[in-house]
Structures are given as structure tokens and as C-alpha cells.
Amino acid sequence: MLRYLILAALFASPAAAAPCGGSFRGFLDQMQAEAVANGADPERAAAFFKGIRQDPKVLRADKAQGVFQLDFITFSRRVISRNRLDNGRRNLKKYAAIFDRIESEFGVSRGVLTAFWALETDYGQVRGDFNTANALATLAHDCRRPELFQPQLLAAETLYERGDFDPATTKGAWAGEVGMVQMLPADILRNGMDGDGDGHVRLKTSVPDALMSGARMLTDLGWRAGEPWLQEITVPAGLDWRLTGTAHSRTVAEWQAMGVRARAGSLGDPGLPASVLLPMGKDGPAFLAYPNFNVFFEWNQSFTYVTTAAYFATRLEGAQVYAAGNPDPGLNGTQMKQLQRRLVALGHDVGEVDGILGARTRAAVQAEQERLGLPADGWPTRTLLAKLG
Numbered sequence: 001m002l003r004y005l006i007l008a009a010l011f012a013s014p015a016a017a018a019p020c021g022g023s024f025r026g027f028l029d030q031m032q033a034e035a036v037a038n039g040a041d042p043e044r045a046a047a048f049f050k051g052i053r054q055d056p057k058v059l060r061a062d063k064a065q066g067v068f069q070l071d072f073i074t075f076s077r078r079v080i081s082r083n084r085l086d087n088g089r090r091n092l093k094k095y096a097a098i099f100d101r102i103e104s105e106f107g108v109s110r111g112v113l114t115a116f117w118a119l120e121t122d123y124g125q126v127r128g129d130f131n132t133a134n135a136l137a138t139l140a141h142d143c144r145r146p147e148l149f150q151p152q153l154l155a156a157e158t159l160y161e162r163g164d165f166d167p168a169t170t171k172g173a174w175a176g177e178v179g180m181v182q183m184l185p186a187d188i189l190r191n192g193m194d195g196d197g198d199g200h201v202r203l204k205t206s207v208p209d210a211l212m213s214g215a216r217m218l219t220d221l222g223w224r225a226g227e228p229w230l231q232e233i234t235v236p237a238g239l240d241w242r243l244t245g246t247a248h249s250r251t252v253a254e255w256q257a258m259g260v261r262a263r264a265g266s267l268g269d270p271g272l273p274a275s276v277l278l279p280m281g282k283d284g285p286a287f288l289a290y291p292n293f294n295v296f297f298e299w300n301q302s303f304t305y306v307t308t309a310a311y312f313a314t315r316l317e318g319a320q321v322y323a324a325g326n327p328d329p330g331l332n333g334t335q336m337k338q339l340q341r342r343l344v345a346l347g348h349d350v351g352e353v354d355g356i357l358g359a360r361t362r363a364a365v366q367a368e369q370e371r372l373g374l375p376a377d378g379w380p381t382r383t384l385l386a387k388l389g
Contacts, residue, residue, distance in 0.1 A: 018031050018034060018146075020141055020142060020146040021141070021142075024054045024141055027137075027140075031137075031140070031150065031153060031154065032045050032046060035048075035157045040157055040158070040161060041161060044160065045157060048133075048157045049157070051133075051167060051168055052134055052167060053131075053134050053137075054137065054138050054141065055130065055131065055134040055138045056138075057130070057174070058134070058175075059139075059142060061130075061174035061175075062142075062174065062175070069336070069355050069356055071280055071304070072279035072280055072284070072307055072308065073284065073285070073327070075305070076311060076312075079119060079308060080312050080315065084312075087118070087123055088114050088117075088118050088316050091114060091117070091123060092111075095207055095208075095211065098195065098207065098208050098211055099211070106216065106218070106219045106225065107219070107223070108215040108219060109229070111315075111316040111317035112310075112313040113215060113218075114313070115310075115312040115313035115316060116181050116214060116299065117181055117214075118312065119309055120177075121181070121182060123180070124180040124204075124207070124210075127172055127178070127182075127204060128171060128172040128173035128177070128178075128182075129171055130171060130172060130173060130174045131167075131168075132172045132176055132178055133156060133167035135173075135174055135175065135176045136149055136152050136153040137153055139152075139175065140153045149176065151186055152184050152185050152186055153185075155184075155185035155186040158185075159188060159189065164188075164192075165185070178203060179210050179213075180203060180210035180211075181203070181211070187217055188201060188203065188213065190217075190220065191213055191217040191220055193209060193213045194209060195208030196208040196209060218295055222294070222295050223295050224292055227268070227272070227290060228292065229289070229290055229292035229293045229295075229296070230277075230287050230289055230307075230311060231262060231267065231288045231290070231319075232286065232288075232319065232320075232322050232323070233260050233262055233263055233287060234260070234262075235260055235276065235282070235286045236258070238259075239258060239259065239276075240258070241375045241376045241377040242370055243276065244275070244278050244378065245275065245276075245278075245378050246275050246277065246289065246294075246303075247275075248276075250273070250274065250275075251270065251271055251272065251274070252267050252272050252288070253271065255267070255288065260276065262288075264319070264320060267288065272290055274289060276288060276289075277289050277307065278377050278378065279307050280325075280330065280379055281327050281375075281378070281381075282375055282377040283325050283327045283328065284325045285322040285324060285325060287307070287310075287311070287322075289310075293310055296310050301358075302356075302358070303359060304357075328379065328383075331380050331381070331382065331385065336357060336361075336380065337355045338385065339361075339380050339384070339385050340355070341353055343361065343364040343365070343388070346388070348364035348367070348368075349364075350364050361380075362378040363378070365379070365380045366378040369384060372384070372387050374387075
């Protein structure tokens with residue numbers, strides 16, 4: 001599952017980047033030369049690049065991310081199973097000492113790390129079967145995002161020189177992430193931690209290494225120690241829906257003044273900024289997203305995935321099952337593409353017309369709902385599609 005935690009500038013000069021496309025072997029030769037120019041040992045660099053092969057399955061996987069067309073309720077119910085919850089709670093007890101250390105050093109909640117551990121690899125059980133070096137090289141050679149993946153390929157070579165990466169045997173996700181919490185090579189170089197004291201960062205086999213590294217990465221991405229990230233709420237029927245969504249923020253005190261309440265317990269610090277999230281519109285589940293919620297988007301850019309991961313983390317720490325409400329069923333993938341094309345024709349930037357309800361599509365939907373006098377909750381419906389037709 002592709003994350004966008006690419007720290008390209010740290011590992012390669014944009015001016016020296018190899019051109020994409022063309023001969024794959026020629027491309028690898030240029031990447032090898034760049035690695036040496038950046039300080040790699042020539043013999044080690046040659047050994048790293050020698051056996052790399054192009055993998056067409058990687059490109060097919062890149063183009064087949066249909067899971068993100070699912071709505072929040074469908075996706076969250078599919079991935080947050082009773083088995084995952086039970087295993088998560090067992091792991092919280094089993095590795096309590098590691099989580100205590102993490103919360104002490106980084107202030108990152110144990111529920112958050114466990115949720116990523118569960119959703120990324122099912123607690124290390126499903127870590128991907130793609131050769132990582134081949135996957136990174138294939139994506140680095142492809143002309144859609146070379147600036148993202150070329151630095152990752154060079155970072156993998158650096159890990160190889162350190163003895164922490166074997167290009168022949170290291171396997172993981174199709175986008176080049178490895179380990180229990182799925183980190184890219186550049187992230188490992190920047191945030192990898194030896195949590196068990198063996199002198200190496202082994203994210204595939206060492207739970208302490210994986211969890212400590214994940215916590216350090218979240219901190220590096222801006223995690224605010226000891227603060228909440230997501231909380232289920234109830235919202236009044238008369239709320240100004242134009243104020244909802246990740247693009248709009250008010251203090252907790254201001255939301256309370258508008259009638260927003262915690263479904264259980266109490267809301268966070270009155271001075272904290274927060275956004276009201278309605279992943280399936282005003283008649284579906286409702287959450288208050290605090291600043292730490294934004295860090296989840298540095299891990300994965302899918303709104304549905306991020307909201308599910310954040311909610312799952314609250315469940316692992318004792319939150320109740322969300323109130324599903326009775327939301328409008330929304331649009332299927334084909335209808336969503338139709339909507340996106342109509343939004344583009346109206347001058348909105350929705351990114352790629354892919355049938356996925358991402359942040360830009362939500363913003364465009366909300367703007368059109370407001371223009372047409374519909375509840376501006378950012379949830380696309382057949383009514384909106386018909387009015388735009």
C-alpha cells in the first residue's frame with residue numbers, strides 16, 4: 001500500500017537523477033553511477049545493482065488500488081475484525097514494556113502503533129512477497145513518480161552497505177515498504193532504531209525494532225506527544241455543514257458552543273484545534289480530528305484508510321463501536337468517476353479521475369453542494385450527481 005514518506009532530497013540530488021524510461025539495464029547503470037557519486041563503495045554498489053530485475057507485477061499492483069473506492073463503513077468493517085482486535089489486545093499485553101518505553105520516549109500512543117501494525121501486515125503475518133529491490137527499481141524507472149522512488153532505490157543500496165538489506169532476499173509490499181509496520185528504505189535510514197540492542201535494524205523479524213522505528217518516524221512527522229488524534233462525537237442537526245471536513249478547523253471550545261459533544265467521555269483540551277469529520281456525510285459516523293490526525297496522512301494519503309486506522313487505534317484503547325447512523329449510500333466507482341469528470345468540467349481540481357473520494361474531490365463536492373443549496377457535508381450523493389448532470 002503506497003505511502004508518500006519520501007525524503008528524496010536527503011539521498012539524491014535532483015539534478016543528478018537518472019532519466020526514467022528507456023533501457024532498464026541502462027537505467028540501473030546510471031543509478032549505480034549516482035550511488036557511487038554519492039559516496040557508495042563501487043564494488044558494493046555493483047553487487048547491489050547486478051541482480052535487479054524489472055517486475056511488471058509491481059506496475060499492475062500500482063494501478064489496481066480499488067480498495068480505496070470503498071466507503072468508510074464498508075472498509076472499516078472489513079478490516080477491523082474481531083480477530084484483529086483480539087490479537088491487537090494480546091500484543092498490547094505481550095509487548096507492554098516496549099510500549100511503555102515508546103510512550104515515555106516519544107509520546108506516541110500504543111494504540112496508534114498497534115493499529116498500523118495490524119492494518120499494514122496483520123501483526124507481521126502478511127508483509128508482502130515482492131522482491132523489494134526489484135519493486136523499487138521498477139517504480140524508479142517508471143516515468144510516473146521517478147522523483148519519489150529513485151531516492152528510495154539509492155537508500156536501499158545504502159542499507160545494503162550497512163548489512164541491513166539483501167537485494168536478493170528482502171521482500172515486502174509492491175511499493176517497496178518492508179517490515180512489520182511497512183517502512184520505505186529512506187524512512188529506515190532516517191528513523192530506524194535498534195530496539196532490541198543487537199546492533200541492527202531488523203524491521204521484519206524484531207518487534208522492538210519495528211515498533212520503536214515506527215514511533216520515531218511518527219514523531220519525525222510531527223506527532224504531538226500525549227495529545228489525542230480522533231474521537232467519536234455527536235453533532236446537532238442544525239450544524240453548519242460548511243465548517244466540516246479536514247480543510248476547516250475550530251477550537252474544541254468553539255465546537256462545543258455549536259453543540260458538538262463527545263459520544264463517550266469528554267472532548268479534548270478546549271484550546272486544541274480540531275476538525276469535524278463526516279466520512280459518509282451528516283447522517284453517518286462523526287468524529288473530531290485533532291492535530292495528530294494529520295500525521296496519519298503522512299503515513300498514507302487515503303482518507304478512508306487513515307480514518308479507519310485512527311478509529312481502530314481508539315478501539316484498541318477502549319473506545320466503543322462507532323454509531324453508523326443511516327447515511328446516504330453514496331456513489332459506486334463508475335458514478336464517482338462521472339462526478340469527478342463533471343467537477344473537473346466546472347473548474348475544480350480533483351486530481352486523477354480514479355473513482356476515489358480523496359481530499360480534493362471532497363473539497364470540490366462541498367463547494368458544489370454549497371453552490372446548489374445542498375447540505376455541504378462533502379459526501380457525494382446521486383442527488384448531487386443528478387444536479388450536476
